[in-house]
Amino acid sequence: MKNKTILLVLLSFGLLNTNAQQLPLYSNYFFTPFVYNPAMSGASGVTEASLVHRRMWANVQGSPETSALTLNGALNKKKIGYSIYAFNDRTDILSRFGIYGSYAYHLQLSDKNYLSFGLAAGYLNNTIDLSRVNVDNRIDPILFATPNSRGVFDLNFGMNLRIDKLQVGFAIPQIIGSPIRYTENYNGDVYYQLIRHYIGSAQYDIEISGDRMVLSPFMMVRAAENVPFQFDLGAMFNMKKFGFAGLTYRSEYAVTANVGIHLNSELSIGYAHDFSLNTYGSQLGASREFMLTYRFGDNSKNERLESEIKKLKDNSRKQDDKYKEMIDERLEEFRDEIKAEVERLKSAEQEAAQNGGQNGGNNGGQQGGNNGGQQGGNNGGQQGGNNGGQQGGNNGGQQGGNNGGGQANYPVENQVSNVQPGQRGYYVVAGVYSSEANAVRMVTNLTKQGMQARFFRDSNNGFYYVYLLRFDAYGQASQAKNSGLNNSYSGELWIKIIE
Numbered sequence: 421m422k423n424k425t426i427l428l429v430l431l432s433f434g435l436l437n438t439n440a441q442q443l444p445l446y447s448n449y450f451f452t453p454f455v456y457n458p459a460m461s462g463a464s465g466v467t468e469a470s471l472v473h474r475r476m477w478a479n480v481q482g483s484p485e486t487s488a489l490t491l492n493g494a495l496n497k498k499k500i501g502y503s504i505y506a507f508n509d510r511t512d513i514l515s516r517f518g519i520y521g522s523y524a525y526h527l528q529l530s531d532k533n534y535l536s537f538g539l540a541a542g543y544l545n546n547t548i549d550l551s552r553v554n555v556d557n558r559i560d561p562i563l564f565a566t567p568n569s570r571g572v573f574d575l576n577f578g579m580n581l582r583i584d585k586l587q588v589g590f591a592i593p594q595i596i597g598s599p600i601r602y603t604e605n606y607n608g609d610v611y612y613q614l615i616r617h618y619i620g621s622a623q624y625d626i627e628i629s630g631d632r633m634v635l636s637p638f639m640m641v642r643a644a645e646n647v648p649f650q651f652d653l654g655a656m657f658n659m660k661k662f663g664f665a666g667l668t669y670r671s672e673y674a675v676t677a678n679v680g681i682h683l684n685s686e687l688s689i690g691y692a693h694d695f696s697l698n699t700y701g702s703q704l705g706a707s708r709e710f711m712l713t714y715r716f717g718d719n720s721k722n723e724r725l726e727s728e729i730k731k732l733k734d735n736s737r738k739q740d741d742k743y744k745e746m747i748d749e750r751l752e753e754f755r756d757e758i759k760a761e762v763e764r765l766k767s768a769e770q771e772a773a774q775n776g777g778q779n780g781g782n783n784g785g786q787q788g789g790n791n792g793g794q795q796g797g798n799n800g801g802q803q804g805g806n807n808g809g810q811q812g813g814n815n816g817g818q819q820g821g822n823n824g825g826g827q828a829n830y831p832v833e834n835q836v837s838n839v840q841p842g843q844r845g846y847y848v849v850a851g852v853y854s855s856e857a858n859a860v861r862m863v864t865n866l867t868k869q870g871m872q873a874r875f876f877r878d879s880n881n882g883f884y885y886v887y888l889l890r891f892d893a894y895g896q897a898s899q900a901k902n903s904g905l906n907n908s909y910s911g912e913l914w915i916k917i918i919e
Contacts (some may be wrong), residue, residue, distance in 0.1 A: 424906035447692035458538030462494030462501020478703030482512030760852035841876030
């Protein structure tokens with residue numbers, strides 16, 4: 421009798437006081453937030469379907485019982501979300517069926533920040549089953565009133581702001597607030613008034629061990645016109661490989677415990693138990709909720725795949741930068757070599773045009789010249805000359821001379837250490853570069869090989885010339901080049917003339 425009395429009070433409140441909260445109550449809404457806020461549609465980026473069944477106050481006949489089916493997913497690289505939500509909510513003689521389709525747009529503000537807007541349109545059908553009313557007077561005319569079922573169009577609006585791990589949402593279900601009228605006979609109208617609701621929510625995700633475990637404190641505030649607000653405060657710990665557990669305090673109602681198991685990467689089951697805080701909680705009986713979720717595709721694999729793709733893109737970007745740098749360096753060296761070859765050809769032309777050519781010249785000729793000839797000259801001839809001849813000369817001859825062969829045995833005034841870079845003369849050049857760094861690199865390499873080398877910049881063309889010796893006479897420079905510095909240098913050499 422006591423249970424029946426409590427039930428009648430509850431039913432009376434639900435039917436006569438149209439300002440009571442009318443939305444179905446769920447304890448596992450953490451995993452289906454789009455049922456309250458359409459802006460959350462597709463937020464997870466995974467297509468999934470959920471089946472929920474809830475029974476309140478099991479010891480009370482006609483107590484609230486709700487079943488729901490949802491489908492949720494995303495399109496266009498998570499920019500667009502969608503969901504379908506259908507439910508049947510029954511409380512004794514009053515039942516309500518609804519189906520909604522939701523659309524959400526997720527605007528990316530930055531890498532991890534999103535602003536989402538959602539709109540849900542649906543159909544609600546409310547039914548009063550007067551045939552189930554148990555009264556003494558079975559011929560009461562109101563029991564035969566028809567029709568006893570009415571449907572209306574409904575809209576829900578929502579928005580959600582996500583800033584990295586924090587998200588804050590706001591929604592207005594039943595925004596139209598349509599009345600549902602059943603009869604106009606006898607003692608007045610029997611109607612059901614849909615009232616506008618207001619829902620605010622907040623959640624913060626704390627990742628543990630990467631993203632394999634997430635602890636999410638959350639809260640939700642629900643209010644309706646002329647109805648005191650109700651709030652939930654709780655936390656959910658989700659271990660993506662194994663399952664989840666949570667605890668929620670719901671003001672003036674109960675403390676809810678949630679547990680669930682991820683059977684595999686696609687299928688999960690969940691259970692919620694409400695521990696009533698009401699004085700009559702033990703008499704009303706247990707309130708339970710079951711949830712079954714199926715994900716179309718391996719969520720963890722998708723996340724790992726996205727992570728691997730990101731890593732591959734990062735590595736590819738780094739490799740591209742490295743290859744680009746290497747290619748640029750190779751191209752720079754190739755351009756330097758081309759320019760050096762051009763300079764060499766120019767030097768060859770200049771060499772051919774010089775007075776006192778390499779063969780037969782009276783002064784400085786390579787062979788037979790009186791002064792500095794390469795062979796037989798009196799002064800500096802290559803062979804037999806008195807001064808600076810290549811062979812047998814008294815001063816600086818290449819072979820048999822007083823100072824021997826090799827770069828270091830050329831006259832002191834020809835050594836790079838005694839040459840002012842860029843001064844007039846004939847330079848024996850080993851490299852020409854448009855980049856100073858490349859010239860420095862070559863000087864360093866030559867130094868490591870035991871060679872003396874320096875470089876200067878020609879202001880006329882902007883090139884950097886790496887030289888090994890400098891001479892006042894073209895013939896001496898040419899002889900040093902052709903002999904490879906008395907066979908002490910195996911690389912290519914040419915002459916740079918500075919006038």
